[in-house]
Structures are given as C-alpha cells and as structure tokens.
Amino acid sequence: MGSVAPGAMAVSAGTGARTRGDTASGARRPRRFGPSSWAALGFLAPLLAYLLVLYVYPLVVNVSMSLHRFTRATFVTGDAPFVGFDIYREVFAMPQFWPTVRQTAVFVVVSLVFQYGIGLALAVFFRRNFPLSGVLRGLFLVPWLLPIIVSATTWQWMMDPDSGILNRFLGLFGVDPVWWLNAHNSLMSVTIANIWLGIPFNLVILYSGLQNIPTDLYEAASIDGAGPWRLFRSITMPLLRPVSAITLLLGFVYTLKVVDIIWIMTMGTGSSQTLATWAYSMAFGKGASAVIRYSEASVVGTILLVIALVMGFVYIAVQRRQER
Amino acid sequence: MRNSTTARRCLAATAATITIGALAACSGGGNEPASTSAGTDTAAALTTITVWDPYPQYDDTSVWAGYVKACAPSGITVERTSSATSDLLNSLTTAVKEGNAPDVVILDNPAVPEAASSGLLAPADEVGMDTTGFDANLAGPGTVDGVSYGVPIGANTLGLYYNKDILDAAGVDPASITSWSTLNDALAKVTAAGHSGITFAGISGEEGVFQFQPWFWGAKADLSDLGSANAIAAGQLVSDWIGKGYAPKSALTDNQSASWDLFLTGDYAFAENGSWFAKAASELTDFTAVAMALPGKDGGAAPVPTGGEFVLAPLQKNDAAAHYANAATLVNCLVGKDNQVKTADALGYFAANADQRATQIASDPIWKPWASAIEAARGRTTDLGAGYTAASAALSTALQGALNAAGDSAGVESAFKAAAGS
Numbered sequence: 001m002g003s004v005a006p007g008a009m010a011v012s013a014g015t016g017a018r019t020r021g022d023t024a025s026g027a028r029r030p031r032r033f034g035p036s037s038w039a040a041l042g043f044l045a046p047l048l049a050y051l052l053v054l055y056v057y058p059l060v061v062n063v064s065m066s067l068h069r070f071t072r073a074t075f076v077t078g079d080a081p082f083v084g085f086d087i088y089r090e091v092f093a094m095p096q097f098w099p100t101v102r103q104t105a106v107f108v109v110v111s112l113v114f115q116y117g118i119g120l121a122l123a124v125f126f127r128r129n130f131p132l133s134g135v136l137r138g139l140f141l142v143p144w145l146l147p148i149i150v151s152a153t154t155w156q157w158m159m160d161p162d163s164g165i166l167n168r169f170l171g172l173f174g175v176d177p178v179w180w181l182n183a184h185n186s187l188m189s190v191t192i193a194n195i196w197l198g199i200p201f202n203l204v205i206l207y208s209g210l211q212n213i214p215t216d217l218y219e220a221a222s223i224d225g226a227g228p229w230r231l232f233r234s235i236t237m238p239l240l241r242p243v244s245a246i247t248l249l250l251g252f253v254y255t256l257k258v259v260d261i262i263w264i265m266t267m268g269t270g271s272s273q274t275l276a277t278w279a280y281s282m283a284f285g286k287g288a289s290a291v292i293r294y295s296e297a298s299v300v301g302t303i304l305l306v307i308a309l310v311m312g313f314v315y316i317a318v319q320r321r322q323e324r
Numbered sequence: 325m326r327n328s329t330t331a332r333r334c335l336a337a338t339a340a341t342i343t344i345g346a347l348a349a350c351s352g353g354g355n356e357p358a359s360t361s362a363g364t365d366t367a368a369a370l371t372t373i374t375v376w377d378p379y380p381q382y383d384d385t386s387v388w389a390g391y392v393k394a395c396a397p398s399g400i401t402v403e404r405t406s407s408a409t410s411d412l413l414n415s416l417t418t419a420v421k422e423g424n425a426p427d428v429v430i431l432d433n434p435a436v437p438e439a440a441s442s443g444l445l446a447p448a449d450e451v452g453m454d455t456t457g458f459d460a461n462l463a464g465p466g467t468v469d470g471v472s473y474g475v476p477i478g479a480n481t482l483g484l485y486y487n488k489d490i491l492d493a494a495g496v497d498p499a500s501i502t503s504w505s506t507l508n509d510a511l512a513k514v515t516a517a518g519h520s521g522i523t524f525a526g527i528s529g530e531e532g533v534f535q536f537q538p539w540f541w542g543a544k545a546d547l548s549d550l551g552s553a554n555a556i557a558a559g560q561l562v563s564d565w566i567g568k569g570y571a572p573k574s575a576l577t578d579n580q581s582a583s584w585d586l587f588l589t590g591d592y593a594f595a596e597n598g599s600w601f602a603k604a605a606s607e608l609t610d611f612t613a614v615a616m617a618l619p620g621k622d623g624g625a626a627p628v629p630t631g632g633e634f635v636l637a638p639l640q641k642n643d644a645a646a647h648y649a650n651a652a653t654l655v656n657c658l659v660g661k662d663n664q665v666k667t668a669d670a671l672g673y674f675a676a677n678a679d680q681r682a683t684q685i686a687s688d689p690i691w692k693p694w695a696s697a698i699e700a701a702r703g704r705t706t707d708l709g710a711g712y713t714a715a716s717a718a719l720s721t722a723l724q725g726a727l728n729a730a731g732d733s734a735g736v737e738s739a740f741k742a743a744a745g746s
Binding site: 071182285 | 410411413414417420421435438441442443444527528529530572573574576577713714716717720721724725728730
C-alpha cells in the first residue's frame with residue numbers, strides 16, 4: 001500500500017510541470033486538433049497507458065475500496081456495499097489512530113533529521129580527498145547494499161535485551177540494560193535502525209551535490225578570510241539547497257512508507273506502529289490480528305497518499321521559489 | 325512530408341489500438357472466465373491436480389513433496405505450491421475470487437472457520453471427501469455451522485521440554501512439576517543454580533496465542549471473557565517469568581523456532597514447544613531433552629490447543645465437478661486409513677484417528693509423552709467458530725501487554741481488561 005505513494009508523487013509532480021508548459025505555449029498559437037495532434041497522442045499513448053494501468057487504476061481501486069465495506073466474504077463475491085465516508089470516520093475514531101499518527105510523525109521527523117544531519121556531515125567530511133577516503137566512503141554504503149531482512153534481523157539480534165551486543169556495550173559504561181524492543185522503547189529502536197539505513201542515501205546524494213559546487217568559490221572566500229564554518233554556512237548550505245530539498249523529499253516519502261525494517265524487528269508492536277505498518281497489518285491480516293480489513297487499510301493507505309501528495313506540492317513550491 | 329505524416333498517423337492509430345486493447349484486458353478483471361480458456365481448464369483439470377500447502381520448508385526434493393506427488397493416480401500429475409502459513413489464506417481468497425483456486429488447499433486449522441464462512445471452501449459432501457473416523461477434538465475446526473469442509477491431515481500440540489542435565493544438577497525432580505506453583509519452584513531453583521529458566525514464544529499474532537493457550541486454559545479461563553480473573557492470572561504467570569528473569573525478554577518477539585533455538589543453547593532448563601520438535605529433541609547430543617505435559621494452574625495436565633492443518637477443497641467457479649473429483653482423489657489418498665500414519669510421519673505429526681495414532685505411537689517411544697496430550701487437546705475455534713480470529717487478536721494484544729508489564733500486576737490487569745473491552 002505504502003509503496004504506491006512515491007509513484008503517485010512522481011505523477012503529480014510530472015503533471016504539475018507539464019501544465020505549466022502547456023499554458024505558456026498555448027497562449028501563442030491557437031489550439032486545433034489536426035493530424036499532428038493525433039500523432040502526438042499516439043506518441044503519448046504508451047506513456048498514458050502505462051500511467052493508467054500501473055498508477056491511476058491501483059489508486060482508483062484503493063480509494064474505491066476505502067468507500068466500500070469489504071470483508072473477506074464480500075471481497076470474494078465482489079458485492080461490498082458502498083458506505084461513503086463511514087469507514088474514514090471509523091478509522092479516525094479508532095483508539096490507535098492518533099497515537100499511530102503521532103508515532104509516524106516522530107519516526108519520520110527524527111529519522112530525517114538524523115539521516116540528513118549525519119549524511120551531510122559525512123559528505124562534507126569526504127569532500128576533501130585523503131588516502132583511502134574512497135574505500136571508507138564505500139564502506140558507508142554497506143547499509144544500503146545489505147538486504148533489509150539481513151540488517152533488520154541483525155538489529156533485532158543486537159538489541160536483544162538479555163544477551164545483545166548493544167546492552168553489553170552499554171554495560172561497559174555502567175548503563176543498565178535497555179529493553180529495546182518492548183512497547184515503550186520500540187519506536188526509538190526502529191528509528192535508530194532506520195537512521196542507520198538511511199545515512200548512505202543522504203551521503204551519496206549530498207556528496208554528489210557537493211561535487212557540483214565550484215572549488216574557486218571556496219578559494220575566493222578563503223582568500224577573503226572566511227573560516228571553515230563561514231564557508232559551510234555561506235557557500236555549501238545555499239548552493240546545496242536544491243539537492244537538499246530533493247533529498248529530504250525522497251527521504252520523507254521513503255520513511256513514510258517504511259514497513260519492512262519495522263516489521264522484521266517488532267511487527268509494529270507497541271510504539272513502533274506507524275501508519276504504513278498499520279495499513280500493512282490490516283490489509284493482509286498480519287501481526288496481532290489475522291482479521292482482514294481491506295477497507296480500513298485502504299483508508300490508511302489513502303491518508304498516506306494524501307500526505308505524500310502534499311509533500312510533493314510543498315517540494316514544487318520550494319523549487320519554484322528557488323528558481324525565482 | 326506527406327509520407328511521414330501517414331506513417332505517423334499509422335503509428336498513432338496502432339498505439340491507440342494497443343492502449344485500448346490493454347485497457348479492455350484490464351477492465352475484464354477476470355471475474356467472468358472467457359469461453360476459450362474454460363475449454364483449456366477442463367483439459368488441465370483432468371491431467372493435473374494443484375495443491376497448495378503451508379510447508380515451504382519442504383522443497384521439491386523433500387520426502388513430503390515426493391509423497392504428495394505419489395498420491396496422483398496414473399496419468400495425472402500433482403502440482404504443489406508452498407507458501408507461508410500466514411499468506412496462504414490471503415492467496416486463497418484472491419484465487420477463489422478470480423476463479424482459479426487450487427484443487428486442494430492445506431490450511432492451518434484455526435483459519436478453517438473463517439475460510440468456510442467467507443465462502444472459500446466447498447462442503448466435503450459435495451466434494452466427496454470421507455470425513456468419518458477422526459477424533460472429534462481434532463476434526464472439530466473442520467465443521468462450521470454443521471457443515472463439514474475437510475479433515476485434519478495430522479495433528480500436533482504443545483508440551484514442556486526440559487533439559488534433564490540442568491534439572492539433575494539443580495536437584496529438581498521433573499515428576500514434582502504438576503502445577504504452576506511447582507513449576508515456579510523449579511524455575512526458582514534452576515535460576516538460583518545459575519541456569520536460565522524457560523523459553524516460550526510470545527510473538528504477536530496467532531503463534532504467540534497458540535503458545536499462551538495452555539496457560540490460559542490451564543487457569544480455566546474462557547476465550548469469550550478475556551477480562552476474567554482466571555485470564556489475568558494466566559497473563560500474570562508469563563509476565564512474572566519475564567519480570568523475575570526466568571524467561572528471556574526476547575519472548576516478546578520470539579517465534580517458536582527462535583525460542584527452540586534458545587533452548588538448544590543448553591542454558592535453559594525448560595522450553596514450551598511443539599511435538600514437531602520431539603524427533604529433533606530425541607537426537608540431541610549436547611544434553612538430554614525430555615518432554616512432559618504442560619501443568620495446569622492447580623495441578624494436572626493443562627488443556628493444550630490442537631495444532632496442525634486441514635486438507636480442504638476450495639470453492640470452484642468453473643468445472644467444479646472435475647476439480648472436486650481431483651480433490652477427493654488426493655484427499656482420500658493423503659488421509660485414507662492406510663496412509664494416515666505415513667502422511668503424519670512425512671510431516672512429523674500425529675495421525676488424527678485414534679486407532680491409527682495408537683499404532684504410530686507404539687512404533688516409537690519418543691511419542692509416548694504426547695499420547696494423552698493429543699487426546700485431551702482442545703480445538704482453538706471450537707467455542708467461537710469464525711469469531712475466533714478476532715478473539716485471538718485481542719488475546720495477542722493482551723499477552724503482549726502482559727509481557728511488557730514484566731510482572732507488574734496492574735499492567736497485566738489493565739492489558740487484559742482493555743482487550744476484553746475491545
């Protein structure tokens with residue numbers, strides 16, 4: 001369900017850009033549907049078909065499912081009654097709804113802040129080439145290359161409360177063992193694992209962004225007497241802003257839809273339940289409850305979609321402001 | 325110029341046609357079978373029997389795979405597909421909706437009432453399955469609202485394994501463990517002697533609930549009343565194990581394989597686990613593992629839940645008679661009188677017919693401690709039918725809450741009260 005979101009984003013961003021182009025050219029010449037328009041349509045058709053079949057159709061079905069009351073039985077027979085926004089109201093009234101929204105917000109915001117912060121720090125660090133910097137940079141990509149089932153299981157293992165290596169390590173400093181994956185701490189634990197997972201992505205994109213900043217700017221500023229902090233604030237940050245914006249947007253969408261790492265570590269129990277894991281568990285009858293809730297899952301899926309869409313618009317707005 | 329326009333028009337028209345074709349293909353949705361494919365279906369139904377089972381651990385070269393394939397009459401091949409237990413019911417739902425369900429599906433027993441009441445299964449009468457001769461407690465989940473849908477392929481249940489070396493060293497006599505208090509005494513003794521206590525699976529979902537049921541039922545608690553004092557007492561028992569350090573905190577996320585692995589380290593004195601590990605336990609070389617009955621609260625053996633799968637025939641939309649005939653052939657082969665023990669052995673289960681099981685148990689002493697447990701085992705869905713799925717979900721939430729409370733009685737009580745209200 002969550003994986004639909006980034007696609008939806010791409011669609012919305014794409015159409016947004018195209019609309020602008022159309023109005024600009026449409027003002028100059030009159031609109032007529034001639035032979036060349038047919039040809040244009042023909043060229044457009046494969047893309048349209050692709051978008052319709054793989055993006056629009058699933059989205060429409062998703063929204064439609066959230067408006068019909070589906071159970072396992074009505075899913076099979078196909079005659080789920082139309083109930084309007086009843087299921088939306090029910091989902092909003094569920095006791096776990098607002099806590100889940102809050103946990104999702106914490107998960108996404110904390111993950112993004114740390115992923116971006118650490119990623120940026122590492123990117124700046126690797127900007128100056130030193131012996132073995134390439135190897136070291138490569139090593140930082142490891143979390144990205146490992147299958148998530150492996151890294152998540154390893155995290156679960158390291159966070160074992162009785163014999164995990166994390167608690168052993170903390171014990172060296174006299175810290176009491178932490179029950180990482182219990183209801184209270186599980187949000188913190190999955191967030192830590194997710195930050196670790198997201199750093200390489202931020203590092204790679206921000207590093208490539210840094211490569212595009214001309215070195216003469218730094219040299220000129222240095223001659224004018226700027227220190228490293230001033231260089232970072234007045235050159236690196238402003239020139240990196242477009243790259244930062246797309247990194248944060250993609251990071252946001254990726255984090256919002258995260259199911260796998262949370263699921264493998266805690267199955268979304270306790271505070272680690274997010275909208276994405278909740279939707280997954282209801283859609284497939286996984287986790288604590290094997291009761292299948294197609295419609296409720298579609299409601300949560302639609303909410304995720306809307307959030308992602310809003311972020312897409314925010315991104316477009318930011319981009320426009322930068323262009324000006 | 326002229327030519328190129330024509331070419332472009334052609335291309336456009338072609339592309340448009342493809343698009344429309346693709347859309348038409350999509351909007352068909354597969355609800356109505358095309359007449360051409362129905363013809364091929366009939367032919368396929370006669371020569372292949374499709375089977376879905378929840379045993380992905382057995383690959384194509386396994387004893388089980390060979391065994392199922394050998395069940396096909398001459399001229400017919402068996403096509404077996406395996407997926408995880410938790411995915412099978414969903415896959416079946418979609419398949420029945422699309423009209424391409426397998427001939428035979430092997431479903432976990434607590435899922436049967438929900439599958440039947442959602443209209444996924446064909447009644448055994450209609451299929452021509454023989455449903456007689458199975459123990460009532462084991463065959464129970466197969467009957468929903470008076471209609472029988474299938475039969476158990478075999479049965480398993482839970483018991484208490486103990487590490488004899490640890491118990492001997494700590495001076496604990498396993499025969500003294502007959503109730504919760506004597507079990508707790510034993511746990512106190514072994515942990516005082518520097519060993520670890522007991523492993524069990526408290527994982528969220530049906531698997532954790534299955535493991536909790538012997539304690540729950542052993543306290544005379546009822547699935548329809550999760551807030552009762554008896555239910556809370558059962559929650560308190562396992563919660564205290566975590567709180568006192570008898571059980572690992574990872575029980576919260578451990579499944580039965582993970583908790584078995586912990587027992588295999590040799591650190592733990594006890595393990596609550598399934599009869600399917602009996603064979604492996606008897607072959608251990610590092611220490612001696614012995615199985616016994618799980619104790620009830622005030623003494624005597626606790627009622628254990630029945631485990632194991634059912635063989636069923638999914639509802640067919642096309643060529644039902646041919647598919648059902650296939651299903652009946654295969655089912656009657658798998659669980660026919662002559663093959664029950666062989667089938668159960670291939671899966672590490674017990675035969676679901678008392679006489680057959682007696683022969684099976686007599687053949688190997690490792691099964692002995694399990695004989696009475698299987699007979700006394702209780703069907704999980706017997707009381708609530710299709711309502712069991714929701715009750716199990718609530719119990720799972722309560723159990724997770726109790727384990728998180730780590731002995732805190734107010735926490736355990738509120739977890740069970742909250743689950744009762746949900």
